[in-house]
Amino acid sequence: MNHICIQPSRVAIVTGGASGIGLAACRAFAGLGLSVVVADVNAEGLARAVEDIAAASPRGRDAVRGLRCDVTVREDLQMLEAEARDAFGRVDILMANAAVQPGSDILGPDDAWDRILDTNLHGVIRTVQAVLPGMIADGHPGLVIVTGSKQGITTPPGDPAYNVAKAGVKAFAEAVQHDLRNRPGCRISAHLLIPGFVFTPLTANGRTERPAGAWTPAQTVDFMMQGLARGDFYILCPDNEVTRQVDERRMLWAASDIIENRPPLSRWHPDYADRFEAFLRGAG
Structure with missing residues (x-):
């Protein structure tokens, strides 16, 4: 693991952090003693998540801040970055994770396509553009983690808007890493998390029990941490059904x-x- 970035004096921002993989990542960072700024559009879920994350932290509630943030609104993301710095003085890890999956089809309504692309693709771009410049200016080692999807690589039929957004996220994350590694003196690296089948509110589809083939969010985040430790850019997760x-x-x-x-x-x-x-x- 990048011990310079992931240690108690460091600060992580996670968008879409009130549930699923985002919440599991917040718990993991908090458990390692980091300060965590958890952002989510769901205010009620956010309040529960803050208490959950604080319980995982050896420093308790003092190490956690929650902020309602809509990644489709650039001003919300600018406020998120400012709040994190006001609370903890710095940002070392950014996890751009917020996403929606309401379903789509090729000739489906504009609002479904607009919502998916604005959140899952443009929201990731906005998040990185709002937070990364300050991380670069600080000159500290840092991590940018972007949550992608295998659907953005193999693009299976069934949800084209989601595939298009996640394909764009892959291309954007690759471009971010290329930019960072070519900046003289920059010690920030980017990483693309590619989950397998994970049982989350995004993938539940009305199910209340985890299917046997699915990983938990905690398993996915544990695998992510191992990938970060190796310095992987493409963190390609298996699950209980599909091997690497x-x-x-x-x-x-x-x-x-x-x-x-x-x-x-x-x-x-x-x-x-x-x-x-x-x-x-x-x-x-």
Whole structure:
């Protein structure tokens, strides 16, 4: 783990921190003694999360601040950065995690597409643009963690707006890391968290019990911490259904659609079903 960034004197901001992976990350940072600024658009959930996170911290409530923040509103994010600095004097870790998944289709209503893109893509961009300049100016080591999705890489059919947003998040996170590593003297690194199947309010779809194939948010964050310790940019999480090997084969097949001039999303095309299954077994 990057011990310079993740130690008791440091400060983490997490957006979308009142539930799911964001809340698990806040708990993990707090448990290590960091000060945590948790941001979420859900005021009621935020109040509960603050108490939960404080209970995980050896420093208690003094180490936690909660702020209602809508990542679609640039002024909210500017206030978030200012509040974090006012409370704790610095920012060392930024986790841009806020997202929605109401569902979408190609010819669906504009408001669904607008909400998903504005939160999941533009919200990530706004968050980084609001907080990262101050981190760079401080000159301290730091981490920017962006929550992506495998759906932004293999783009399966079923929720195109979400896929488009997460594909954009991947490209943005890569650009951020490229920028940071080429800044003279900059000691901040960016990382793309790519969760597997995680049981969260975003993925529950009415279910109250975690499916056997899903990881918990805590498992995902534990894997994230291991990835940060290794210095990974792409933190590609497995789950109880899908191994890294299977993920790698799926991603290679998706990229090969372009190279081999196959139909897009050929993994789901009936003419390629047998070839894909053979490829997945390592025979193709």
